[in-house]
Amino acid sequence: MKLRAVIIDDEVSSREILRNYIRAYCSEVTIIGEAGTVSDGIALIKSEKPNLVFLDVEMPFGNAFDLLEELPDRDFETVFVTAYNQYAIEALNQHAAYYLMKPINIDELINAVAYVEEIISKEDLLQDRILSSSLKKAEGKITLPQLDGFQVLNVSDILYCKADDNYTEIFLADKKILVSKTLKYFEESLTEFHFVRIHKSFLVNINEVVKYRKGKGGSVIISNGKELIVSASRKKELLSYFE
Numbered sequence: 001m002k003l004r005a006v007i008i009d010d011e012v013s014s015r016e017i018l019r020n021y022i023r024a025y026c027s028e029v030t031i032i033g034e035a036g037t038v039s040d041g042i043a044l045i046k047s048e049k050p051n052l053v054f055l056d057v058e059m060p061f062g063n064a065f066d067l068l069e070e071l072p073d074r075d076f077e078t079v080f081v082t083a084y085n086q087y088a089i090e091a092l093n094q095h096a097a098y099y100l101m102k103p104i105n106i107d108e109l110i111n112a113v114a115y116v117e118e119i120i121s122k123e124d125l126l127q128d129r130i131l132s133s134s135l136k137k138a139e140g141k142i143t144l145p146q147l148d149g150f151q152v153l154n155v156s157d158i159l160y161c162k163a164d165d166n167y168t169e170i171f172l173a174d175k176k177i178l179v180s181k182t183l184k185y186f187e188e189s190l191t192e193f194h195f196v197r198i199h200k201s202f203l204v205n206i207n208e209v210v211k212y213r214k215g216k217g218g219s220v221i222i223s224n225g226k227e228l229i230v231s232a233s234r235k236k237e238l239l240s241y242f243e
Helices: 012-025 036-049 063-071 085-093 106-126 183-193 234-237
Strands: 002-006 029-035 052-055 077-082 096-099 142-145 149-154 161-164 167-171 176-180 195-199 204-205 209-213 220-222 227-229
Touching: 002 012, 002 106, 012 029, 012 106, 029 036, 036 052, 036 063, 052 063, 052 106, 052 204, 063 077, 077 106, 096 209, 106 234, 161 183, 161 227, 167 183, 183 195, 183 204, 183 227, 195 227, 204 227
Parallel strands: 002 029, 002 052, 052 077, 077 096
Antiparallel strands: 142 149, 161 167, 161 204, 167 176, 195 204, 209 220, 220 227
16 A cells, blocks of 8 residues: 655655655555644644654754644654653653654564555555454453452453453443452463453454554554553554454
């Protein structure tokens, strides 16, 4: 598929280097515009509607995060391109698909484009479609510690789990249970039963995911109608479960 991309970076030389690399090594990408400021970048994205944005972090009169905050319903993937590695965590929190360091490594650029291309292709196939997992429902039980003992649940009855500091909320079809275990504990315990971490706060039962929606970071609809955000870094693993 063709990726329609824009480059937003205040340094003309940086834009030129990235543009030349893309033309030479990423034939699936078409550069449809460039901008050097946050305000110009926002206007460019709104007018051209790219599905991929190469975005520098530090710019005059604002930064990449200011730009993304102005586009809360964005329908594009973001690849950060920066000389500063201290922004990596915030970039992930802003649902960046990839994080490239300057000077740009060509192999990493190719990997970033391939990653985005795969995600967008799968999203286009699955968007707003009723999903069927490629997995059979896993049977098994899990014990949940309680003040007066423990409760036994069929893992297939769990729709999803939500982090709550050092606790986890277990959501069933008709109720939720608060357990004094971290989400990491349940991620490790339920992996073999086809539960997937889609976000730092959510672990979902793949067999209970009924719909996928593109957006800021993507989201899934669970069988009870609840919509949960998907982190960009978790998209590829999640989408691989569906036909």
